Amino acid sequence: MSKKEKFYLTTAIPYANASPHIGFALELLYTDVMARYQRLLGKDVYFLTGADEHGQKILKTAKEKGMGVVDFAAQNSAEFVNLADQWNISNNDFIRTTEERHMSRAQEFWKAAEKSGDIYKKKYSGLYCVGCEAYKTEKDLVDGKCPDHNKEPELIEEENYFFKLSKYQEPLEFLFEKNKDFVYPQSRYNEMYNILKSGLEDISISRSKEKLPWGIPVPGDETQVMYVWFDALTNYVTALGYSDDEKLLKKYWPADAHVIGKEINRFHSLMWPAMLMSAGLELPKQIAAHGWMTAEGQKMSKSIGNVINPFEIITRYPLESVRYFLMREIPFDNDGDYSENKFKDRFNADLANGLGNLTNRVLSMVVKYCDGKVPKVQNKNDELIKYLSDEIWPSYRKNMDVWRFDRALETVSKFITHCDQMISDKKPWSMAKEGKMNEVSDLLYHLCESLRHIAVMIWPVMPETSEKILTQLGLDVAKENAKSLDELQSWVELTVGNKIGELQPLFPRLEK
Numbered sequence: 001m002s003k004k005e006k007f008y009l010t011t012a013i014p015y016a017n018a019s020p021h022i023g024f025a026l027e028l029l030y031t032d033v034m035a036r037y038q039r040l041l042g043k044d045v046y047f048l049t050g051a052d053e054h055g056q057k058i059l060k061t062a063k064e065k066g067m068g069v070v071d072f073a074a075q076n077s078a079e080f081v082n083l084a085d086q087w088n089i090s091n092n093d094f095i096r097t098t099e100e101r102h103m104s105r106a107q108e109f110w111k112a113a114e115k116s117g118d119i120y121k122k123k124y125s126g127l128y129c130v131g132c133e134a135y136k137t138e139k140d141l142v143d144g145k146c147p148d149h150n151k152e153p154e155l156i157e158e159e160n161y162f163f164k165l166s167k168y169q170e171p172l173e174f175l176f177e178k179n180k181d182f183v184y185p186q187s188r189y190n191e192m193y194n195i196l197k198s199g200l201e202d203i204s205i206s207r208s209k210e211k212l213p214w215g216i217p218v219p220g221d222e223t224q225v226m227y228v229w230f231d232a233l234t235n236y237v238t239a240l241g242y243s244d245d246e247k248l249l250k251k252y253w254p255a256d257a258h259v260i261g262k263e264i265n266r267f268h269s270l271m272w273p274a275m276l277m278s279a280g281l282e283l284p285k286q287i288a289a290h291g292w293m294t295a296e297g298q299k300m301s302k303s304i305g306n307v308i309n310p311f312e313i314i315t316r317y318p319l320e321s322v323r324y325f326l327m328r329e330i331p332f333d334n335d336g337d338y339s340e341n342k343f344k345d346r347f348n349a350d351l352a353n354g355l356g357n358l359t360n361r362v363l364s365m366v367v368k369y370c371d372g373k374v375p376k377v378q379n380k381n382d383e384l385i386k387y388l389s390d391e392i393w394p395s396y397r398k399n400m401d402v403w404r405f406d407r408a409l410e411t412v413s414k415f416i417t418h419c420d421q422m423i424s425d426k427k428p429w430s431m432a433k434e435g436k437m438n439e440v441s442d443l444l445y446h447l448c449e450s451l452r453h454i455a456v457m458i459w460p461v462m463p464e465t466s467e468k469i470l471t472q473l474g475l476d477v478a479k480e481n482a483k484s485l486d487e488l489q490s491w492v493e494l495t496v497g498n499k500i501g502e503l504q505p506l507f508p509r510l511e512k
């Protein structure tokens with residue numbers, strides 16, 4: 001038996017100082033769709049997400065709310081776990097940075113970097129933005145304020161530990177030159193490569209415990225606490241048991257993809273690889289940085305009142321239609337917009353009229369003309385089979401492989417339209433009136449098999465809808481799930497004779 005190829009992917013760990021934002025739901029979703037697609041390819045997938053619970057901001061927010069920081073962090077993390085659950089995210093693990101398994105291993109990681117001679121102590125003064133949890137240079141500021149937080153940074157002077165990022169200048173350049181896909185998409189790669197070429201400086205990786213009592217102690221120095229990135233980034237290996245229980249680490253590391261928002265790309269594409277080299281670990285294969293989501297054409301903000309709550313939206317619309325919309329409308333490599341109108345248009349056009357209607361139309365005809373059983377075929381439609389195998393599937397897979405779920409779904413829509421066109425052209429109801437029952441059977445057989453292909457293609461994005469279609473086609477979902485994609489995407493006659501399951505509308509139209 002050949003060993004399954006592995007695929008390890010992660011989201012960033014969101015900062016648990018507030019309730020989950022739709023932007024993180026989007027990140028979970030991109031990662032989930034890739035995870036499910038890789039499982040469809042037959043790989044042994046491990047999908048990690050979690051929450052970052054340390055840092056000054058979370059301590060501050062907890063105090064403002066009159067809560068203990070431990071309880072506050074736990075309460076917020078639970079909301080992220082709940083989000084993943086409600087959005088049907090197929091993660092294998094959820095790591096919290098306050099867990100013992102993370103803290104002790106993050107300290108081991110620190111010790112490994114220290115052993116490589118990459119950590120040293122230095123007096124430091126700088127402008128610090130609490131909102132960003134980062135030091136700012138003058139050129140980062142607009143009118144003396146942090147542009148992201150519209151606040152003046154504080155001048156902080158202290159003695160901190162530094163990580164020798166500059167030492168990894170050349171190895172990082174080599175990495176970027178050798179692997180042009182290291183950062184996806186290309187535009188984000190270019191941004192990082194330019195930053196790299198301008199020269200890396202060593203970075204501060206600790207705070208005094210006085211200033212930051214809420215964090216992981218620096219090994220061997222109780223007066224200092226790890227700075228947020230040196231703590232948070234290591235979650236990708238601590239969750240796999242780095243340093244003391246490395247079974248999962250040996251199996252899944254290096255990561256095949258770290259999925260992140262573009263705003264934290266620098267830490268993932270430059271700092272993290274350097275940290276890994278320092279600790280003697282392999283480098284991830286790809287950093288995939290997605291764009292941001294706007295609502296009704298504007299950046300989401302409380303003052304505009306256009307903030308989308310990821311829990312609320314799925315009470316108004318079926319979850320799978322929301323998953324579909326986001327994956328169809330927000331290309332991974334760019335920003336994208338959500339609007340109520342656009343949502344309803346997509347829903348009605350692609351899901352109610354497209355997928356839902358085709359399924360219902362085909363299966364009702366099977367019930368009406370073929371005694372509710374997938375009919376036998378006399379003449380195969382080679383043109384259709386070739387179109388599916390030579391155009392639709394390659395286009396679908398090519399796009400799924402490189403995070404372009406929007407284009408993969410566009411390909412599915414194209415095929416649905418093709419099937420609809422076959423029905424309008426051949427008019428099975430007229431053929432039936434003329435008694436051409438063999439031709440009706442041939443057409444419906446091809447349409448049933450086409451529906452099976454569509455169900456496979458939409459599975460990563462809409463697993464439940466996919467399974468509903470398979471069930472209505474009289475297929476055993478568990479058996480279908482056990483097949484490889486190569487098997488699933490070949491043209492078969494397995495459905496012949498299957499009794500059509502109970503018909504149910506997949507996506508009833510939305511009123512505008």
Ligand SMILES: [Zn+2]
Pocket residue numbers: 129130131132133146147148149150
């Ligand atoms: Zn800031």
